[in-house]
Amino acid sequence: MAREISQKKTPEDFLRECQAEEAADTKGRLKIFLGYASGVGKSFRMLDEARRRRERGQDVVVGAIQPKVPPEVEKLLQKLEVIPLKAFGQDSAIDVEALVRRHPAVCVIDGLAYENPPGARNPTRWRDVDELLKTGITVISSINIQYVAELRNQVEAITGKHVTQTVPIAFITSADEIEIVDAPAEQPIERLPEQQVDAAKREQQLSKLRELTLVLAADVVDHQLSTYLECHGIKQHFGAQERILVCITARANVQEMIETARTIAERFHGELMVAYVNQPQISAADQAALEEKLAIARAAGARIQILEGENPVDALLDYARSRGVTQIFIGHSQRTGLWSRILGNPVDQLIRRSQGMDVRVFPQ
């Protein structure tokens, strides 16, 4: 799920992000309320935050809000300054020029995924927002999980509905703050009378969307955590997410290891990685076997890493530590290979030195 961002970053990525964080002083901050369906209360949360900021003396305006809002949202809206949308033919878009001229400290803009009509300044609303941010205006916005571009297929599989207007996940991850508006997919306590199959199916769908939303938010938060730790020069990786590293060799019984790893990664909404330590002299047969095993790993959606190093255990542990791995999977064989004679049994070594990680030994 949302694998693009659940994976750990390279040091260069971090450097760029740290620099971006420093540059952020002149840029407005982006805060996104993320929901799993319409009607969970995102508009209310956005405007309630706007109200609180105004009460604290910040200059807040509303740049866009849904055309139809519930009465409690309407009440909040009446107390705020609204910059009207600009008409383009039958349709309308936010008035970027007017907002930049007015230059408030904070601007509320609903419906990030909205597609602008022809003639508007930018093709999509999220690009309008990006522009406002660059002028130093802080934006409070909201989006439903359905409209995240990279999750479109997953959402479509759940709802059966095709969505055309989307926002790239990178824009959402770039938000300074993301807050999830979670409410249960049903109101179990109200004990509604037995409803039709359709309603039950709808609840199922909502529940799945809710799960997807929570995981996306967790992935974004995980990314923020890594960035924060890296930027502050903190090496320690917290185990807030399960990260599984499967260590394979040409002779390993990979099927069971990958199968188990994939199941655990899925259930924990974690990350699956596979590592292989290059060996100097490998026979053609072993090379072919290895390729086959790597193909299995790739098919399971694992991120694959080929490692170099004199001592394979060092190489594996260094890599595991740098990636915040919580579980290492390794095959155990009774045979004594070349490694074992020189270095002692690598499984033994790995167990002894894997402080802070679980080691799962598989029969071979």
Add this chain to the structure above:
Amino acid sequence: MAEQQRGKLKIFMGYAAGVGKTFKMLEEAQHFKAQGVDVVIGYFEPHNRKDTIAKAEGLEIIPRRKIEYRATVFEEMDTDAILARRPQICVVDEYPHTNVPGLGRAKRWEDVELLLDAGIDVLTTMNIQHLESLNDQVWQITGIRVRETIPDWLVQQADEVVMVDLTPRALLNRLERGVIYGLEKAERAMQNFFRESTLVALRELALRETAHEVEHRHVNCQDDSVSAEGIRRYAGKHHKILVLVTADPESAMLIRRAKRVGDFLDAECFAVAVQPTGDLAGLPAADREAVERHLNFARNLHLETRILEGEDVARSLVDFARRNQITQIFLTRPGGRGWFRMFGRDLVHRIVGLAKDMQVVIVSERKPAPH
């Protein structure tokens, strides 16, 4: 009369004090009241927070029960009074709370169980750090050992778990403005629990846990139907987990971890100790007490426990595993403390060698980062 239908439980899950759990819970209570549902507050902790107190306005509050303990008067939820009042919904703050001795029930969740058994729906609150199976991870993240914990099965049996989210930055803002604790206490809190990195990590834990709870519910409620997801989930290998319990203090950590993995894999979990006599009589008093405590802890987390008879720990364990179709054995990592250090390495080695048809998981303690 028809059998009493058990009440429904809804948990408002947060990741720190001040994210708005109680507020959200009271908001929902008000919503129900407005619909004509009979709602009472069984217990709520205002913490002197203006907004929260305002949200409770108009809701009936069942007076707390006063209990004297060691010459101090404590106030606890008056469960008997709530049962006598018999509302449709009862609001009970701070699910993981430990009662003052003398109530007959050690934990608030036991009070909640009584209410649910009586057919009363309960709205309650908790923070992720109080979930038993995350105790070691939370220690690793925060450096704090949380003592008041909620066994995972209680959260799993809740009808609904909702995440109450607030960004750490907004939370820190509230803390700085003295909304949550008052200013002096806030300063102290920010040096401990309320560091930004700690909050971010706890928030991630809470989001993932809630996602898991949501998934658990929609997967389970389609057991009967033939869905692709259902098939995928149950066609896989059925897992059974065995945990070796010893006097080693790391046994508690091992049980937590094994049970957590077991819960996520829908696996049954057994915890066993191995003794030559098949009971604990032969052990020195301190060890016996420790093993008993660990087995008891395992039972409280709903693991099945046994004491196996055998001279050879590795062989007895693996024999038991094979007889019971165990697929995974969980052990602590050698090099820990106590007697286990002496032959721990050898033991792990032998179990791995004997359990040729099983997976063996060697669990390492999660130590907190130096802050």
